[in-house]
Amino acid sequence: QKEVEQNSGPLSVPEGAIASLNCTYSDRVSQSFFWYRQYSGKSPELIMSIYSNGDKEDGRFTAQLNKASQYVSLLIRDSQPSDSATYLCAVNGDQGGKLIFGQGTELSVKP
């Protein structure tokens, strides 16, 4: 069983719509959860972190965490073509700073 799972996509949404990206993880003791955005040919860029159950909003981005269901999601409101990228979910493992990454979901926002 993969430790962090994401739907690889591609996920295609029209401009202005809400994009919903999902991630599940297997390690129940995980404490920290991250979303990275990676443009084609570029390195991952941290866009959101979340540590407790519930929602965390930052501009057009909302991260949602449900530890009981071992599920974390990222919502992008008013999606823009510039949001087109691969979104990586990362989970802090049980050894402190070791991050476990999912394979990423490719998002395409169509004008």
Add this chain to the structure above:
Amino acid sequence: ETGVTQTPRHLVMGMTNKKSLKCEQHLGHNAMYWYKQSAKKPLELMFVYNFKEQTENNSVPSRFSPECPNSSHLFLHLHTLQPEDSALYLCASSQERTAATQYFGPGTRLLVL
């Protein structure tokens, strides 16, 4: 310079060559990481250094040899690589090993012929 820098950005090498990748972080962090990113696969952690000491080797073949002379610099020495080692090699840093927020460099795109 700010953030995490990596050189070279692109590298083509033969299987008998020896080359080195360099990473430098300007964030005052104490932990540094090497990751491998292959197409359609998750980021793979290779090595972790905390305060210049290697704390993790994720079963990486010996043809990859890391070096961390100080908390700001990290090298990855490459020798007798295989074509399947072609990938994007990413360096990252964090305040310390237990700090989960990591910041990535731009990566080195490696092609082994």
